[in-house]
Structure formats: structure tokens, C-alpha cells
Amino acid sequence: MYLTFFGFREKPFNLTPDPKFLYLNASYREALASLRFGINERKGFVSLIGEAGTGKTTLLRRLLAELGPDVRSVLVLNPAVGFDELLAFILTDLGHVPAPGTRKLQMLEILNAELLDTLARGGNVVVLIDEAQDLAIPVLEELRLLSNLETAKEKILQFVLAGQPELDDMLAKPELRQLRQRIAVPARLRPLARGEVAAYVAARIAAAGSDARGLFTASALRQLYGFSRGVPRLVNVACDSALVNAYAAGTRLVDGKIMRATIKDLRRGAYRRSPAAVWRMRFATVAIAVVVGAVMGIAASRLAGGSRERSTAAAPTPSAALQLSRAERTRAEGESRVAVAVPSSEPEVIAAAGATPPPEAATPSAFRGGADGAGPSAAEVPAAAVGAAFQPSGGAASAAATPSRAPVAAEEPVAAAAPPVAAVADGNASTVVAPSPARPRRTPRTKPMARAARPRRSPTRDLDVDTDVRSGVSSGDAGEVESGVTDEHHVVIQEGDTLTGIARRKYGHSNAELLRAIQRANADSVADRNRLMPGETLVLPPDPSLPEPMPAATPDVRGTP
Structure with missing residues (x-):
């Protein structure tokens, strides 16, 4: 219909397996070379696995066209039969039509004789079974037994099993493990890559006698790959329909708009997505959304946890705030x-x-x-x-x-x-x-011969007893001095008091010598310094770490002339 309009000698996108239109990319060339090697080297079993529409039948016909005259071939296109029927078909194709009612054993003897005769003439026999995934498991096992027709040195009958990925699943079954072990050369066809779709279309149009330049736009080719996913049969269907639509529109250019409308029509008909594919896509979308949401939730929780840790570290605890408040209050009172x-x-x-x-x-x-x-x-x-x-x-x-x-x-x-x-x-x-006198002229200072003794202090201080370092008077003592409840030489033990705490509160520091002095002064009531009885009165001896006070002297009131 559109051949003359576009300048084609024949239809470039027919669905027939014509070897003339075979596009040989790296995957197809490797598969074709594997098949030739398995047949010529008499490997016995060769497998060819590929998705539906990837061109397995076209590749088999290209292989048959390349085989030499010494190779006798049998192509089985419909294997959904029993083994006896398959055996009769092979004999018929080799020139030995079995008579009706011939038993299986007689047909096997005829086939063996024909194979030996071909081998004697230097020839080879190959049986190519297309759509091999439709073979029954008993038939596959009979084919394995049939391959036992061999000599001591080489196989006299070769098999090529071409099928969809379901054939791989069948061969993986335990009952077919012996057949799988005999497949010496496995080959595989893969769909076209995104960049290979344009080359495939150009090769088909060139084989049809025309030039593909300027016929399909880049947008149309992108949409074509999105629809076909690189499967050659789907590419042929979409391109043929797009050429028809372009011919109807009176244009020699298949752009993105025409290809989009073509794909839309195909999806409405036989090439619409199956319910299983739709549900798989929906499930994948939901799964991706769940994973993304989980990742974002984990990241948000970690960020929130880090913020809480930083705020907790920055904010003082209530006990620390209370201690700071007591320290500031005591310091202010002491300064006054x-x-x-x-x-x-x-x-x-x-x-x-x-x-x-x-x-x-x-x-x-x-x-x-x-x-x-x-x-x-x-x-x-x-x-x-x-x-x-x-x-x-x-x-x-x-x-x-x-x-x-x-x-x-x-x-x-x-x-x-x-x-x-x-x-x-x-x-x-x-x-x-010390009254403030008039400041005289500055003179060099010399080290005095006698110094006032510095009281020894504990290297650590109890935060609960806020001692003013400058005055040596604790906050607890300040209250007692003002109220006059306790004298300077006695203290009443309160609930929770310790000997170390009383020493720090009354003396401003605590050391082993001072604690021993207090314990000696209260030998009757303080037998164990770690166990104090509330209500008992302790006698506070002088601090043994301080020097003895010097006797009072008459002040020198004379002025310097």
C-alpha cells in the first residue's frame, strides 16, 4: 500500500522470518557462531534461548542457509507432538517415509542405518527444533536416548533446541539433569539496546531498497524503544503501523506525534499491557515509594535526635542550675x-x-x-x-x-x-x-623575710557546699554566723551528714589529718567516721594544718618622719 509512496521494493517490516532482513548485532553474531560450531564439531546438543520475538526462527533459517551440502538438516516448527510422530517426521524429511503402523523399534533401526550411511559419505545430520519449550518432558528424554546413536569417536546426530526462557526452566528440572549435562554449547539471544533500535530500523529499510535517513525522527525512535523494549518483532509491528499512518497523513516523515498515536492504537488492541504487567508496575511504584519514605523518615529521625542531643548538651540540668544559683548568691553575699x-x-x-x-x-x-x-x-x-x-x-x-x-x-x-x-x-x-594612704613614689620591691603561712586546701571541693575561695567562709557557715544557732566549737549531726562534709562546711576544706583530729576529739561518739548518728553533737577541735596564733603585740602608731 505504501511501497511506492516511500520508494520500497518490498515491505521492510514484515513479520516473516526472512533471513535477508536479519540484523546481526554482537549478540546475534555470537549466537550464530555458537550454532555453527556445535553442528560442525558434532557436539550433540546445542541450545538457543531467547525471549519471544527476538528472532530465533529467523536465525535458524539463516543457519540453514549457511550450512554446507554435506549437512543434512531437519527443521521442526511444531514440536507439540509425541515422540513417535516426531520420529516419523524426521525419517520422512530424510527420505524414508515409514509405512502406516510401523513400530517404534523399526523406525529407530531405519534412522540408525541412515545416519551411519551419511557418516560413511562424510556427511552430518542435524535436527533443529523450534519452540522447544513446548516439548513434553518424556519427549525430551526420548531425544536424549536418541542421541545415543553414535560411534565410539563421534556423534552421528546433532540437535539444536531453540526456545523461550521456559526451556531453561524445564532443563533445570531434576528429571532432565542428564539431558542438561549433554548440552555442550548454550547460546542466548538478547533484546536490542536503545542505541541499536535505530540501526535495526535502518538495516531493514536498506534491505527493502530505500534510505532510512530522514524517515524516522529521533523522538519517534525514542518512543519506539519505549514501546518495544528492543524486541525486534514489536519494532516491526510499530514501524509498519507508523508507515501506514504517515501514508494516510500524506507525509514522508514519521515524527514523534505519529509514532505516539500509533503506539496508542496498538496498546488499545492486541499489544496492550497484560493485567499482570500493570500490577507489577504498580507494585514496583509502591515499593519504591515505601523505600524512599523509609529512608527519608530515618534521615529525619537522625537529624531530630542530633538536635535534641545538642539542645540537651547546651541546656544545664536543674541540679546544675541550682548549684550555679547558690554559688552566685553566696558569692554576692560574701562580697558584701x-x-x-x-x-x-x-x-x-x-x-x-x-x-x-x-x-x-x-x-x-x-x-x-x-x-x-x-x-x-x-x-x-x-x-x-x-x-x-x-x-x-x-x-x-x-x-x-x-x-x-x-x-x-x-x-x-x-x-x-x-x-x-x-x-x-x-x-x-x-x-x-587597711586605710588607703597617699600613693608615694614607686620603689623596687624586695622579698620579705617573713611570710604569713598559707592554709592548705583540698584539691577537690564538694559542689553541694559552695565555699567562697576568697573569704574561706562556706555558705552553710554564713547562715550559722548570722543566726548564732551553733557555736564555733560544736556542731549537731543532721540526717545525711558525713565527717568529710562537716569538715568542709566548718573548716572550708577536708584532709586526712583534720578528719583524724575530729575523730580523736569525739572518740566516744565517732567510732567509725563513715557512720554518724543524727542528733549527736560533735566537738570541733582547732585545725591542725594552721599555725599556732602569735601573741598579741602593741601596735606601732608612730609615724614616719
């Missing part, structure tokens, strides 16, 4: 009541607060001498004041400390007009106040 001076290179001098000192008294420079030129040096602070500051409790008022000048190095210059350090007794706490 305590004047502390701890120079970087001088011994610590700590004074319990009773009255608010001048601003200069709270700075390290108030206790420096020589280098800073303001006030007496650290060596000039009375040792009695230092000892009183580290007593177990600040609840009782200490006696008025009379400062005295400590010996200094001979070469150390004396600060001019430096007022003395005064100790004032106020209530139940003593305060060391």
Missing part, C-alpha cells in the same frame, strides 16, 4: 561582707567581714608594700589576725588584734607615712581594715 586580698606573688591574707571596708581594702594593692607603694607589706599583717581568720567557725568575736611590724630585709625601703593596719572588734566577727 568579706574583704579579701590574695596577691599573685604574696601569701593569702583573709579577713572575716563585720563591717564594709573601704574600696581600697578589697583590692590586692591594699596589702602590698614596696612595689605598689600603698600600705604595709604582707609581712606587716599581724599573724594573730591570720590565725583568727581560719578558725573552725566565725561565729564568736575574736579579741582585738594589735598589729606589729614584722622584720623585713635590711635593704627594703620603708614606705613613707604608711598608716598602720587596724583590727576592729565588731560583734561576733573581726575585720582587718
